[in-house]
Amino acid sequence: xxxxxxxxxxxQHIAAGESDVARPALARVLGFWTLTFYGVSVIIGAGVxxxxxxxxxxxxxxxxxxxxxxxVAAALTGLCYADLASRWxxxxxxxxxxxxxxxxxxxxxxxxxxxxxxxxxAAASIASGAVKFAGVFIAAPPWLMVSALxxxxxxxxxFGVRESTGFAAIVGVIEIGGLLxxxxxxxxxxxxxxxxxFAPANAAQWSGVGAGAFIAFFAFxxxxxxxxxxxxxxxxxxxxxxxxxxxxxxSIALYVLVAGAAVWGGAAGADNPLxxxxxxxxxxxxxxxxxxxIANGAxxxxxxxSRLYFGMAKAGRAPAFLGAVNARTRTPVVATLxxxxxxxxxxxxxxxxxxxxxxxxxxxxxxSIVNVALMRVxxxxxxxxxxxxxxxxxxxxxxxxxxxxxxxxxx
Numbered sequence: 177x178x179x180x181x182x183x184x185x186x187x188q189h190i191a192a193g194e195s196d197v198a199r200p201a202l203a204r205v206l207g208f209w210t211l212t213f214y215g216v217s218v219i220i221g222a223g224v225x226x227x228x229x230x231x232x233x234x235x236x237x238x239x240x241x242x243x244x245x246x247x248v249a250a251a252l253t254g255l256c257y258a259d260l261a262s263r264w265x266x267x268x269x270x271x272x273x274x275x276x277x278x279x280x281x282x283x284x285x286x287x288x289x290x291x292x293x294x295x296x297x298a299a300a301s302i303a304s305g306a307v308k309f310a311g312v313f314i315a316a317p318p319w320l321m322v323s324a325l326x327x328x329x330x331x332x333x334x335f336g337v338r339e340s341t342g343f344a345a346i347v348g349v350i351e352i353g354g355l356l357x358x359x360x361x362x363x364x365x366x367x368x369x370x371x372x373x374f375a376p377a378n379a380a381q382w383s384g385v386g387a388g389a390f391i392a393f394f395a396f397x398x399x400x401x402x403x404x405x406x407x408x409x410x411x412x413x414x415x416x417x418x419x420x421x422x423x424x425x426x427s428i429a430l431y432v433l434v435a436g437a438a439v440w441g442g443a444a445g446a447d448n449p450l451x452x453x454x455x456x457x458x459x460x461x462x463x464x465x466x467x468x469x470i471a472n473g474a475x476x477x478x479x480x481x482s483r484l485y486f487g488m489a490k491a492g493r494a495p496a497f498l499g500a501v502n503a504r505t506r507t508p509v510v511a512t513l514x515x516x517x518x519x520x521x522x523x524x525x526x527x528x529x530x531x532x533x534x535x536x537x538x539x540x541x542x543x544s545i546v547n548v549a550l551m552r553v554x555x556x557x558x559x560x561x562x563x564x565x566x567x568x569x570x571x572x573x574x575x576x577x578x579x580x581x582x583x584x585x586x587x
Contacts, residue, residue, distance in 0.1 A: 203506040205338045206409045208419055210345050211402055215423030217348030217472055219398035220355065224431055225450065225470045226305035227395050231435070232444045235388030237373045238381055239444070240435040242388030243395065247428035249581060250396035252574035253543045254424040255566040256550045257400055258417030262563030263553070265412035269480075270400060270546050271488055276559070277549025281493065287542055288488045294538035295484065296515070298397055299326075299477030300523035301535060306470035308448065312463035322523045329475040330516025333482060334502075334509045344479075347472040354465035355430050361453040362437025369440060386584040393581055394536050395431060398476065399424050400543075405483065413563035474519070481515035482508055533585065540582040547575035 206214075228239075235242040260273040270291050275284025303325050307318045314321065332343065363369075376382045402420050409415050438449040446452035454462045486508040489499030502509040526534075550571045553559045 202407045202501060202508075203338070204408055204410050206405060206415075208415050208422075210342065211405065211409065211415060211419035212422045212426075213345035213348040214405075214476065215399050215402045215419060216426055217344045217351060217398075217469075217476060219396055219423060219427040220348065220351040220430065220469060220473075224355065224395050224434055225309070225351075225466050226302065227391050228435065228438065228449050229447060231388040231392045231395075232438065232449060234391060235384045236381065237439050237444065238376045238385050239388055239392075239439060240374050240432045241376070241385050242392045243431040243435050244428070245385065245389040246392035246396055246581070247424070247431060249389075249393060249574065249577040250399065251421075251424050251428065252570050253547060253578060254399050254420050255570040256547050256574055257402075258420045258564050259562045259566040260546065260550055260553070261402070261416045261420065262413045263560045265409065265416055266407055266487055269484060269487065270542050271484065271493065272491065273546050274542075274549050275491075277546075277552045283545070284488075284491070285493050287545055288484065288493055290538050291484060291542050292481065292518075294535050294542060295477055295481045296518045296522050297526070297535040297538070298394070299474050299481065299519040300526065301394075302470055302473040302477060303519070303523045306467050306474065309451075309463045309467035309470060312451070312467075313460055319524055323520060325471050325474060326478075326516055326520040326523060329471070329478055330512060330519075333475060333479045333516070334505065334507055334512045336505050336507060344472055344476050347468055350465060351469040351472070352426075352430065354462060354469060355434050357462065357465075358450050358453050359430075359433050359437040361458075362434075362439075362441030362443065365442060365453065366437070366440035373439065374436065386581070390536060390581050390585045392431070393540065396424065396427060397535070397539055398473070399427075400480075417564035478512065478515050478519060481519070482512040485511035485514060537582055537585065540578045544575050544578045544582070547571045547578065551575075 224243075231242050232239045257270075257273075260277075261269075264272055264276060266272055271284045271288035274287040275281055278284075303322045304318075306325060307321045310321055311318070332339065376385055399420050402416060402423065405416070434450070438444055438453065441453050443449040443452035450466065451459055451463060485494055485498045486501075488494035489496055489511070498508070498511045498514060500508065500510050548571070550566065554568075554571075
């Protein structure tokens, strides 16, 4: 039987034969706004800058509907994450939620492994996507640029959580500015603002919307990263849920607007629709913004993956050395280095398109399990109360949508 109350740090240290002094805790330094823009920075950077062209290729002019559908699924799952994160604000995130919900350490391990692969693949795809933008103004082999990016951000993530998340939050503001510029450029170029072109005309186009939503869901991956920052957040039971929902809501609005602007502005058929909205010097400036935005997503994913390793190690679900906290930086340096090495190895050996599909299937599977886990937690009288409970209809509807989106790729 799994104890529904989180094991205290002291008990874990005793079990490991260590003292509290020998193993310092993570620093609680993160507030609502930092967490919100931290979440937005990975959602935006990992999403529309990378996946917009593929979504439009599948859904055509109905691409905004694909982003809206994926956003609804992400928002419902975000409600479930917010509920569970307010009950257990700890670093293991989805792996912990699955273990507590199903009362099974095996389920927690399986979700941890799936999430490890999904996050690593997502970070690798982000790094590969950044190279596409950076190639506009940097003449260097793609493998070299990917390696430099991953190694540099792994070092930054090891330096300190305040520094890494603060940097990510600042870049998140730049990312939003870049998307607002793209929206403005698309609206200026639009000959007319006809909402009718976004509506699918037949069953085949609706199928394209579903297929596009599968890829578009990748654009919302990132809000779950916040659930892994509970041990570094001030007042986590209140702050974490609010930050998760705020990040998802802001991202939905931006994605639908930028997809609509790309269609209206005539950039839908371009290989890189966002870059196609600009001309001359503006293209170079936006390419730089895009490269920074996407690369920043790799930083956030590396931070998330390292906290997943750290949380699983503390729970005895991963090698103990991954649970070590550096006394000076107060970060899990060993876990961060392991995360960076894993991401780099994947980025160098798997093609970009394959990365997107693998990451999406695994992530949607993990989200489905988390949604069902919340349903089981609510039926457990011994479960701790939620600081921000999700509506009763959110978990089953979220599970159906995430399973449906995963199935759409194969159907």
